[in-house]
Amino acid sequence: MTLALRGIAKSFGAVRALAGVDFEARSGEVHAICGENGAGKSTLLKILSGVHAPDTGTMTLDGKPFAPRHVRDAERAGLVIVHQELALVAELSVAENLFLGRPLMKGWFVDHDAMALAAKTHLAAVGLDVDPLTRTGDLSVSAQQLVEIARALAKNCRVLLLDEPTAALSQREADALLARVRALAASGVTCLYVSHRIREVTAIADRVTVLRDGSTAATFAKGASEAEIVRAMIGRDLQAFYPRRRGERGRAVFVAGGLTVRDQRGRVRFADLRFDAYAGEVLGIYGALGSGRSTLLRAMHAREKRAVLVPEDRRREGLFWEQDVDFHLGVTRLLAMNAFVPFDNIAVSADNARAMRRLQIAAPSLATPVSALSGGNQQKVVLGKALATNPELVLLDEPTRGVDVGAKVEIYEWMNALTDAGRAVVLVSSDVLELVGMSDRVLVLDQGRVRAELTQPTQDALLEAAHAL
Amino acid sequence: MRYRTLPLAASLIALFVAFASASESFLSPRNLSMLAIELSITAVLALGMLLVLLLGLIDLSAGSGVGLVGGIASVLVFRHDLPAGLAMLIGALTAIAVWAAMGALIVRQKMPAFIITLGGLLVFKGLFWLVIRNATVPVARGSTENALSMLTTYFLPRAAGFTLAAVAVTALLLLRMRRRRARVAHGLSVEDRESFTLQLIVTAQAALLLLLVLDRFRGVPVSLVILGVAAAAIHTLTQHTPFGRYLYAIGDNPEAARLSGIAVEKTIVVAFAMMGVVVALTGCLQTAYAGASTTTVGDLMELDAIAACVIGGTSLRGGRGSVAGVLFGALIMATLLNGMTLLAVPPELKLIARGSVLVLAVWLDVTLARRSARS
Numbered sequence: 001m002t003l004a005l006r007g008i009a010k011s012f013g014a015v016r017a018l019a020g021v022d023f024e025a026r027s028g029e030v031h032a033i034c035g036e037n038g039a040g041k042s043t044l045l046k047i048l049s050g051v052h053a054p055d056t057g058t059m060t061l062d063g064k065p066f067a068p069r070h071v072r073d074a075e076r077a078g079l080v081i082v083h084q085e086l087a088l089v090a091e092l093s094v095a096e097n098l099f100l101g102r103p104l105m106k107g108w109f110v111d112h113d114a115m116a117l118a119a120k121t122h123l124a125a126v127g128l129d130v131d132p133l134t135r136t137g138d139l140s141v142s143a144q145q146l147v148e149i150a151r152a153l154a155k156n157c158r159v160l161l162l163d164e165p166t167a168a169l170s171q172r173e174a175d176a177l178l179a180r181v182r183a184l185a186a187s188g189v190t191c192l193y194v195s196h197r198i199r200e201v202t203a204i205a206d207r208v209t210v211l212r213d214g215s216t217a218a219t220f221a222k223g224a225s226e227a228e229i230v231r232a233m234i235g236r237d238l239q240a241f242y243p244r245r246r247g248e249r250g251r252a253v254f255v256a257g258g259l260t261v262r263d264q265r266g267r268v269r270f271a272d273l274r275f276d277a278y279a280g281e282v283l284g285i286y287g288a289l290g291s292g293r294s295t296l297l298r299a300m301h302a303r304e305k306r307a308v309l310v311p312e313d314r315r316r317e318g319l320f321w322e323q324d325v326d327f328h329l330g331v332t333r334l335l336a337m338n339a340f341v342p343f344d345n346i347a348v349s350a351d352n353a354r355a356m357r358r359l360q361i362a363a364p365s366l367a368t369p370v371s372a373l374s375g376g377n378q379q380k381v382v383l384g385k386a387l388a389t390n391p392e393l394v395l396l397d398e399p400t401r402g403v404d405v406g407a408k409v410e411i412y413e414w415m416n417a418l419t420d421a422g423r424a425v426v427l428v429s430s431d432v433l434e435l436v437g438m439s440d441r442v443l444v445l446d447q448g449r450v451r452a453e454l455t456q457p458t459q460d461a462l463l464e465a466a467h468a469l
Numbered sequence: 470m471r472y473r474t475l476p477l478a479a480s481l482i483a484l485f486v487a488f489a490s491a492s493e494s495f496l497s498p499r500n501l502s503m504l505a506i507e508l509s510i511t512a513v514l515a516l517g518m519l520l521v522l523l524l525g526l527i528d529l530s531a532g533s534g535v536g537l538v539g540g541i542a543s544v545l546v547f548r549h550d551l552p553a554g555l556a557m558l559i560g561a562l563t564a565i566a567v568w569a570a571m572g573a574l575i576v577r578q579k580m581p582a583f584i585i586t587l588g589g590l591l592v593f594k595g596l597f598w599l600v601i602r603n604a605t606v607p608v609a610r611g612s613t614e615n616a617l618s619m620l621t622t623y624f625l626p627r628a629a630g631f632t633l634a635a636v637a638v639t640a641l642l643l644l645r646m647r648r649r650r651a652r653v654a655h656g657l658s659v660e661d662r663e664s665f666t667l668q669l670i671v672t673a674q675a676a677l678l679l680l681l682v683l684d685r686f687r688g689v690p691v692s693l694v695i696l697g698v699a700a701a702a703i704h705t706l707t708q709h710t711p712f713g714r715y716l717y718a719i720g721d722n723p724e725a726a727r728l729s730g731i732a733v734e735k736t737i738v739v740a741f742a743m744m745g746v747v748v749a750l751t752g753c754l755q756t757a758y759a760g761a762s763t764t765t766v767g768d769l770m771e772l773d774a775i776a777a778c779v780i781g782g783t784s785l786r787g788g789r790g791s792v793a794g795v796l797f798g799a800l801i802m803a804t805l806l807n808g809m810t811l812l813a814v815p816p817e818l819k820l821i822a823r824g825s826v827l828v829l830a831v832w833l834d835v836t837l838a839r840r841s842a843r844s
């Protein structure tokens with residue numbers, strides 16, 4: 001089936017998420033969609049699956065108008081999305097998950113035998129050899145990924161859309177999955193592949209469409225170089241984009257001399273870690289998803305009193321959704337006061353008003369609820385909340401995720417300002433370019449150890465170190 | 470509050486009109502004075518409930534606690550001849566210890582507040598009945614008065630009432646004007662002069678009207694003064710102390726609060742201990758109002774308190790709510806209960822009405838929250 005998009009645009013309030021997306025994915029091809037965080041990938045997916053309707057533009061499937069009003073609409077037309085966060089019910093069997101929402105019935109009851117039988121065929125189509133009656137939560141993440149794809153195929157899917165399918169997989173598992181996707185495409189399914197892993201994309205895709213700032217920046221045929229694609233994604237010179245100013249390295253602010261880190265369930269994630277974080281330096285930490293990099297930051301935060309943590313998921317861990325900008329910028333400064341003595345909240349608000357201007361938070365007023373701000377401004381509020389206490393060690397976990405390009409650069413400039421002021425910054429990012437662009441030194445984590453330390457980080461050196469694992 | 474003020478004011482006026490037309494005595498000075506006392510009791514408990522709801526937690530045991538503390542105080546006074554003040558103090562210390570313990574169970578054992586306090590609802594009721602031995606225990610002997618019984622029977626002398634009201638209103642107006650000037654001086658946004666002045670005038674007039682109505686019966690009831698002090702204290706606590714701001718932070722997003730360095734567990738335990746104080750105060754007030762501790766004192770009061778909070782814009786998910794809203798919600802609940810009692814509505818219908826109002830309030834909250842999220 002051929003999926004074609006013409007001039008798709010979508011705004012949310014004042015925020016323009018998509019400004020004009022055009023591309024065409026043909027039957028039997030693997031078509032990759034790349035873009036930086038905030039380029040509009042997730043909005044595009046939501047439009048394709050019928051969660052949002054585009055403001056303008058047309059979509060067609062094999063020439064017929066395609067305007068899904070909800071997910072089922074899209075699926076009936078033959079387009080199914082497999083999301084990054086798996087939508088499987090861990091407690092149900094594989095067969096039940098394959099037929100979730102439309103179980104096979106015998107009279108008034110669920111027909112488990114018929115489903116198990118039918119499931120075998122669907123699982124065979126993705127090359128997954130497991131008992132359909134297995135509890136889904138007992139499967140590995142990569143096997144669950146295949147169950148998701150099998151479920152899509154069971155819905156008679158002609159256009160399969162995979163959103164970051166390898167994000168949680170090891171290299172070997174990812175390779176196996178990619179081979180499976182190629183086989184599906186060969187059998188005539190149109191495969192759309194959303195990823196920010198450039199290596200993977202150049203290896204698997206027949207064509208690559210790059211989104212930037214909500215528009216199609218370019219479409220490349222097979223054989224395009226990684227550098228070409230990256231340039232199209234960023235749209236400017238790398239050097240100017242990552243304005244890191246190296247300064248004088250000061251004393252060690254955080255010393256891990258044999259640090260053991262346990263996760264929330266008490267399992268040891270890191271044993272005998274040895275590294276230092278220095279004043280005036282940005283220390284980058286690289287690790288695959290699930291390598292425990294966030295757990296490590298949390299452990300550092302818990303051990304060091306003068307540390308602040310800017311968490312990865314700002315909605316769940318950083319923001320107080322119902323509260324306004326004033327609340328956020330002031331709340332951490334209250335920690336130094338006696339909790340039961342009334343404070344001068346007018347003076348605090350006046351300081352917050354100055355901080356809002358200094359941080360260039362684009363909000364109508366201090367009393368604007370943070371839920372009404374754009375992702376970039378929300379992130380600035382989270383940073384403002386963390387920095388209000390004047391910390392010695394600043395731990396940044398994916399600080400630019402879902403942030404528009406302009407705000408990104410501002411956040412990078414803050415990192416420069418922090419190190420200029422003699423603070424130590426630790427940066428965790430899954431964006432390799434950002435990590436090498438902004439870090440003075442990078443640690444590569446794998447399986448509970450520091451596998452490599454790059455004192456002159458470059459993209460190639462980092463990828464080499466990461467792939468040598 | 471913007472979306473709520475109008476529907477709330479409308480329903481309050483509708484209640485007043487309906488009850489006034491159904492019963493001549495509803496607007497009588499005597500009944501309005503009784504309403505003021507009942508409002509004080511409902512509102513004090515609701516103000517405590519606000520502290521718990523702001524955290525995103527709930528206290529279902531408050532009503533049973535009200536009965537228990539009133540029972541302890543009455544028994545100590547009536548059967549053991551303790552001075553009323555000491556009896557109330559013992560009741561209050563018991564409540565503080567018990568509520569702090571419930572808070573500690575919630576944070577240490579990670580048990581849901583819903584279950585802990587649901588257990589408390591039954592346990593405290595059982596303890597209550599044990600304490601009073603299923604009997605009726607008057608709050609004072611014979612026709613004497615003591616500090617406990619006077620909580621709802623004492624009215625301030627005329628001059629004292631007027632002076633106190635004048636001082637309170639003047640202080641409120643001066644405070645608000647000073648804050649406004651300070652905000653202007655710091656270049657912060659303020660509401661425009663007309664609506665600010667209008668608010669001050671309306672506040673002063675409402676206070677004057679209330680005073681005149683109360684004066685036609687026996688004057689300002691002391692319970693209303695208690696409510697005033699409690700409201701001022703909880704308003705200051707929630708809006709002007711770090712502890713109060715932490716309540717909002719924790720209720721809004723406990724994980725973010727923890728990562729920001731807020732002592733989440735300590736705050737929850739302290740808030741529950743404060744709820745213990747409020748339960749004790751309400752227990753003494755409600756038992757005094759009933760004249761005696763009987764097995765039904767405090768029944769379902771936790772639900773009235775929750776309803777008052779939610780009507781006044783407090784979110785059951787935590788992080789949103791204000792003292793002004795709670796006072797308004799309590800006024801609606803107290804009016805509803807007072808009017809139904811006056812009209813001799815049968816108890817079965819009263820139960821149905823209370824339940825319906827609770828559900829309606831939550832529905833209104835959800836709907837209005839959705840509407841304001843959209844705008």
